[in-house]
Amino acid sequence: DQQVKQNSPSLSVQEGRISILNCDYTNSMFDYFLWYKKYPAEGPTFLISISSIKDKNEDGRFTVFLNKSAKHLSLHIVPSQPGDSAVYFCAASASRGGTSYGKLTFGQGTILTVHP
Amino acid sequence: DSGVTQTPKHLITATGQRVTLRCSPRSGDLSVYWYQQSLDQGLQFLIQYYNGEERAKGNILERFSAQQFPDLHSELNLSSLELGDSALYFCASSVDGGGAVTGELFFGEGSRLTVL
Numbered sequence: 541d542q543q544v545k546q547n548s549p550s551l552s553v554q555e556g557r558i559s560i561l562n563c564d565y566t567n568s569m570f571d572y573f574l575w576y577k578k579y580p581a582e583g584p585t586f587l588i589s590i591s592s593i594k595d596k597n598e599d600g601r602f603t604v605f606l607n608k609s610a611k612h613l614s615l616h617i618v619p620s621q622p623g624d625s626a627v628y629f630c631a632a633s634a635s636r637g638g639t640s641y642g643k644l645t646f647g648q649g650t651i652l653t654v655h656p
Numbered sequence: 657d658s659g660v661t662q663t664p665k666h667l668i669t670a671t672g673q674r675v676t677l678r679c680s681p682r683s684g685d686l687s688v689y690w691y692q693q694s695l696d697q698g699l700q701f702l703i704q705y706y707n708g709e710e711r712a713k714g715n716i717l718e719r720f721s722a723q724q725f726p727d728l729h730s731e732l733n734l735s736s737l738e739l740g741d742s743a744l745y746f747c748a749s750s751v752d753g754g755g756a757v758t759g760e761l762f763f764g765e766g767s768r769l770t771v772l
Contacts, residue, residue: 544698546698574760581765583660583763583764584746584763586761629698629699631699643712644699646699646700647698648696648698649698
């Protein structure tokens with residue numbers, strides 16, 4: 541049972557354009573969502589997160605949008621740079637009593653390639 | 657560098673054998689998490705320890721066990737290994753019981769296990 545799905549295994553974008561990575565979830569108990577980036581031979585690194593009480597969170601070139609009714613979130617990268625080429629994982633957690641217990645459920649990942 | 661150290665980085669062994677993966681969390685982090693990433697899969701949560709005690713359990717096989725020691729390092733023991741256990745095993749840490757504020761986990765570079 542895949543509770544977090546990233547339906548696009550890969551995405552190719554030109555440098556300077558927008559990259560949009562999508563993620564869908566099924567578990568309505570999820571209330572915190574995160575994006576991680578992973579380079580080859582490295583562990584995933586935290587990129588940006590969003591709480592379910594918000595519908596948008598922005599950090600520099602990265603913006604995450606959350607549509608709770610559709611159980612969908614997306615990561616926008618503007619402008620895309622070749623250094624952004626990596627695997628992007630969407631993750632979700634269900635907090636209890638306001639504390640997330642770190643049991644993140646990950647999607648399968650999307651390989652982003654940004655061409656110069 | 658996330659500050660999370662995993663050893664060994666690579667391990668090749670035979671079916672039926674037993675291996676131990678080791679993780680040292682970031683200085684000051686009390687929680688340790690273990691995740692498994694099989695080929696073309698997202699990261700699957702295995703188990704979490706907080707300050708020496710088991711906090712949450714995921715899809716961890718009975719052949720697998722883990723523990724967190726008083727110095728907060730953790731070990732993941734995999735026994736009676738099967739071909740399907742070949743995967744990347746990631747350790748992550750957070751300062752509290754679940755990265756309550758941001759949900760952020762800090763991942764090590766992973767231990768790649770190959771079972772032949």
